[in-house]
Amino acid sequence: MLSCVKATTIHAPYDIRLSDVPDPTLLTPTDAIVRVTASCICGSDLWPYRGENPITEGSRIGHEFVGIVEETGSEVASVKAGDFVIAPFMYSDNTCPHCREGVQSACSTGGFWGGPDRDERMVDGGQGEYVRVPLADGTLVATPSVPDESQVASLLTLSDVMGTGWHAAVAAQVTKGDTVVVVGDGAVGLCGVLAAHRMGAERVIAMSRHASRQTIAREFGASDVVELRGEAGVAAVLELTDGVGADAVLECVGTGQAMTTAIEVARPGSMVGYVGVPHGVELPVRTMFARNVGVAGGVAPVREYLPQLRDDVLSGEIDPGLVFDLEIPLSEVAEGYGAMHERRAIKTMLRP
Amino acid sequence: MLSCVKATTIHAPYDIRLSDVPDPTLLTPTDAIVRVTASCICGSDLWPYRGENPITEGSRIGHEFVGIVEETGSEVASVKAGDFVIAPFMYSDNTCPHCREGVQSACSTGGFWGGPDRDERMVDGGQGEYVRVPLADGTLVATPSVPDESQVASLLTLSDVMGTGWHAAVAAQVTKGDTVVVVGDGAVGLCGVLAAHRMGAERVIAMSRHASRQTIAREFGASDVVELRGEAGVAAVLELTDGVGADAVLECVGTGQAMTTAIEVARPGSMVGYVGVPHGVELPVRTMFARNVGVAGGVAPVREYLPQLRDDVLSGEIDPGLVFDLEIPLSEVAEGYGAMHERRAIKTMLRP
Numbered sequence: 001m002l003s004c005v006k007a008t009t010i011h012a013p014y015d016i017r018l019s020d021v022p023d024p025t026l027l028t029p030t031d032a033i034v035r036v037t038a039s040c041i042c043g044s045d046l047w048p049y050r051g052e053n054p055i056t057e058g059s060r061i062g063h064e065f066v067g068i069v070e071e072t073g074s075e076v077a078s079v080k081a082g083d084f085v086i087a088p089f090m091y092s093d094n095t096c097p098h099c100r101e102g103v104q105s106a107c108s109t110g111g112f113w114g115g116p117d118r119d120e121r122m123v124d125g126g127q128g129e130y131v132r133v134p135l136a137d138g139t140l141v142a143t144p145s146v147p148d149e150s151q152v153a154s155l156l157t158l159s160d161v162m163g164t165g166w167h168a169a170v171a172a173q174v175t176k177g178d179t180v181v182v183v184g185d186g187a188v189g190l191c192g193v194l195a196a197h198r199m200g201a202e203r204v205i206a207m208s209r210h211a212s213r214q215t216i217a218r219e220f221g222a223s224d225v226v227e228l229r230g231e232a233g234v235a236a237v238l239e240l241t242d243g244v245g246a247d248a249v250l251e252c253v254g255t256g257q258a259m260t261t262a263i264e265v266a267r268p269g270s271m272v273g274y275v276g277v278p279h280g281v282e283l284p285v286r287t288m289f290a291r292n293v294g295v296a297g298g299v300a301p302v303r304e305y306l307p308q309l310r311d312d313v314l315s316g317e318i319d320p321g322l323v324f325d326l327e328i329p330l331s332e333v334a335e336g337y338g339a340m341h342e343r344r345a346i347k348t349m350l351r352p
Numbered sequence: 353m354l355s356c357v358k359a360t361t362i363h364a365p366y367d368i369r370l371s372d373v374p375d376p377t378l379l380t381p382t383d384a385i386v387r388v389t390a391s392c393i394c395g396s397d398l399w400p401y402r403g404e405n406p407i408t409e410g411s412r413i414g415h416e417f418v419g420i421v422e423e424t425g426s427e428v429a430s431v432k433a434g435d436f437v438i439a440p441f442m443y444s445d446n447t448c449p450h451c452r453e454g455v456q457s458a459c460s461t462g463g464f465w466g467g468p469d470r471d472e473r474m475v476d477g478g479q480g481e482y483v484r485v486p487l488a489d490g491t492l493v494a495t496p497s498v499p500d501e502s503q504v505a506s507l508l509t510l511s512d513v514m515g516t517g518w519h520a521a522v523a524a525q526v527t528k529g530d531t532v533v534v535v536g537d538g539a540v541g542l543c544g545v546l547a548a549h550r551m552g553a554e555r556v557i558a559m560s561r562h563a564s565r566q567t568i569a570r571e572f573g574a575s576d577v578v579e580l581r582g583e584a585g586v587a588a589v590l591e592l593t594d595g596v597g598a599d600a601v602l603e604c605v606g607t608g609q610a611m612t613t614a615i616e617v618a619r620p621g622s623m624v625g626y627v628g629v630p631h632g633v634e635l636p637v638r639t640m641f642a643r644n645v646g647v648a649g650g651v652a653p654v655r656e657y658l659p660q661l662r663d664d665v666l667s668g669e670i671d672p673g674l675v676f677d678l679e680i681p682l683s684e685v686a687e688g689y690g691a692m693h694e695r696r697a698i699k700t701m702l703r704p
């Protein structure tokens with residue numbers, strides 16, 4: 001039925017290829033096969049691309065995709081052939097204690113795309129023509145009908161960056177009327193601005209020094225932009241907040257400097273929500289203690305937020321798809337990685 | 353009017369004396385003079401006692417006291433001569449942005465007992481016969497009438513340990529029905545057990561290996577006691593929680609081992625509320641990120657919790673005074689320090 005199936009594979013640093021891969025087949029009764037209609041490249045895909053993470057030569061890559069269900073296993077009940085579905089960046093059963101608590105990223109039986117599952121079966125990556133989706137009922141979220149083409153980009157962000165920005169805002173306990181600072185102007189940081197605005201923040205201060213990203217931040221609801229970094233950036237935020245600091249801070253980078261800035265601009269009693277995978281971050285526990293500034297966050301349970309964010313996209317309430325500034329055919333995926341790596345693109349969408 | 357006024361002073365490690373000090377007088381219109389009817393010794397007083405914190409020879413010490421207002425400055429409106437009042441372990445104006453946010457421990461004009469205020473005037477310590485209270489309106493909380501002698505011990509805990517245990521539970525986001533772990537069985541940890549129980553936790557697991565403290569923990573609402581520490585303690589808690597971990601964790605010690613234990617027994621998506629002043633704590637940010645375990649807490653804003661906790665004590669809802677297991681006259685204060693230092697007492701109350 002399926003033939004000449006293609007998927008993105010990684011072979012060595014800076015060696016990304018579109019390769020022939022076996023036809024997807026249902027391996028368990030809880031699987032579904034999804035024909036990918038849009039996928040994208042994540043900042044975290046650049047770690048193996050740059051050789052900063054170990055690479056299994058020839059392994060599949062990518063973890064953000066939307067598409068049409070082609071086939072379902074006998075135990076799949078929540079999606080059916082023909083459905084448009086959004087896949088979170090991790091698959092999950094959505095029934096274990098962690099999933100029921102809304103932390104699907106800690107699912108007892110779930111895992112990451114492109115790696116082995118708990119039975120050592122390899123799971124497909126998302127940057128391909130087809131994906132076998134394990135635990136389809138717990139993983140996929142369908143739209144009521146196949147959405148308009150104009151909504152695909154925004155729905156695709158719910159796979160990762162919008163859900164991750166949302167998680168930062170949840171972890172930072174953003175509430176209506178708050179003054180919020182967002183550290184980081186990558187796709188996740190920009191989505192964090194949108195999340196804080198959607199949650200009713202009165203003021204959203206985006207820390208960004210790239211004009212194109214500032215423009216999106218303002219479209220997403222940023223009321224202020226601070227271009228300075230480090231101590232000067234902290235001083236600028238404190239001046240904007242009458243010396244008090246922010247009611248909530250979103251740390252969307254993952255570096256030591258970003259976390260330091262985040263903690264220093266947070267007012268006493270507030271939370272830093274962090275979703276940037278920590279690289280070289282040392283939490284200053286005595287400063288945090290003295291100032292009563294907490295930190296929370298981690299690998300975002302985007303599955304938890306997907307139904308609500310899907311509805312927000314479909315109603316036109318939010319339009320996170322603006323973070324895509326490059327769209328190319330899947331066949332040019334290697335160029336897509338290059339563009340992200342060289343910062344010529346904020347985020348690259350891949351179409352079949 | 354006042355003569356032969358005594359107060360506790362510290363002169364060198366292990367050198368605590370009851371000394372003659374000047375009569376207390378109102379220095380500003382916002383001051384009040386309080387005649388101390390009960391004070392106590394804090395675990396944190398033991399740091400200078402043991403020489404682990406620098407000592408200013410002859411300086412006043414103590415930060416937990418209750419008493420009767422003797423005299424008030426012309427601008428004091430909320431308390432009057434004859435009132436029974438509880439003093440938090442920090443004084444605060446209760447009007448600055450941080451106080452209004454409920455973080456009086458970050459008050460813009462407040463500070464610590466026994467140290468210099470912002471105008472370099474020395475503030476009295478709490479272990480004495482009289483205390484000049486700065487910012488009396490923002491600091492002191494009165495009871496509707498002079499309480500029964502049987503309630504004094506519990507009201508005195510609201511100066512610090514009960515409010516601090518409460519802060520740990522607030523920071524850990526304890527909610528009704530939760531399974532809560534409390535790491536630490538000092539006076540604060542025991543009060544943390546009481547706080548979690550009062551907030552409706554269904555199950556409170558106290559980590560304690562001292563029989564006398566376990567008894568109090570159970571009286572305060574602990575449903576389970578884990579005597580093991582380190583990895584064995586973590587394993588025991590995980591076994592008690594079906595491998596899931598706790599919904600909320602209170603870290604009431606401040607050591608690296610206590611924090612590690614707290615983070616490891618916390619279920620994904622939960623918070624560790626920490627109030628033990630960190631000594632040698634390194635927060636494992638990558639583990640926290642991978643597991644979505646947050647930390648929050650710090651110097652407790654006990655002033656914020658005082659009105660509610662006062663009402664809970666007066667109504668008999670809570671009886672935190674059980675943490676006092678030694679009561680001695682102020683004249684024997686040096687022996688009180690010795691008893692705490694040698695762990696012969698959990699907490700020592702001093703009476704005039």
